[in-house]
Amino acid sequence: MQNLRTSLVQTRLDWHKPSVNRERLTELMAPLAEQTDLIVLPEMFATGFTMAPEEVAEPMSGPSVRWLQDQARSLGAAICGSLAIDDEGFRNRMLLVTPDGEIQHYDKRHLFRMANEQNHYSAGTERTVFEYKGWRILPQVxxxxxxPVWCRNRDDYDLMICVANWPSPRRHAWRTLxxxxxIENQCYVIGVNRIGEDGKGLEYSGDSLLVDFKGQALLDGPPGEPFIKTGLLSGEALQQFRQTFPAWQDADHFDLMTD
Structure with a gap:
């Protein structure tokens, strides 16, 4: 397994303004050309976390997905983040788009009932593992x-990526989780969150992190401030740790039932 250069993009988002957000992100990501392997954007990076998908959701052939493909090709890096997608119902869909245009996707399973997300989007039913450059990646939104049961490592992933619009009053829970x-899954974890205020008046502190398999933060930044940080994920170090401290072999077995 080769090393993986991964870039976290923590930024504000303009409410319901996809073209404005795409333009900002294009400018922010430009210096990353040929400098990284994987770029991670926040949840609903084109619109903010909205409960009005009928106003802003796009099809898979829409401008934001095409933008992801164009950017991945021009930067020479895969890009992932989530969008409000219209595909047999509205989906909070996380996508990973590679430089050759391939798209892998995962539909958010747990819809945030405190915002009535379940009344506006259809929940995903498939636990998905992306593959890129020899890395097995579990997408979460x-x-x-x-x-933790949904996130459980079944010895089938090396990196978990969670994209979010996680409000600042709950930042301690975000960082702790x-x-x-x-730690519990013996994997790298990336969490990318937005900053600023959304259209509902909620504040976001970011607290985007790259965490190693021991739970140590390798990338962090001041809360509430935009940043782009790139870290190196070592496949050799991960495999060596899992061999010398094989707690995963003593995990309890169970079957996960979904609707």
């Missing part, structure tokens, strides 16, 4: 992070 998921 925001509220999914609170459910990212580190806990890394």
């Amino acid at each position: 925001c509220y999914d992070l609170r459910f 990212l580190q806990a998921r890394a």
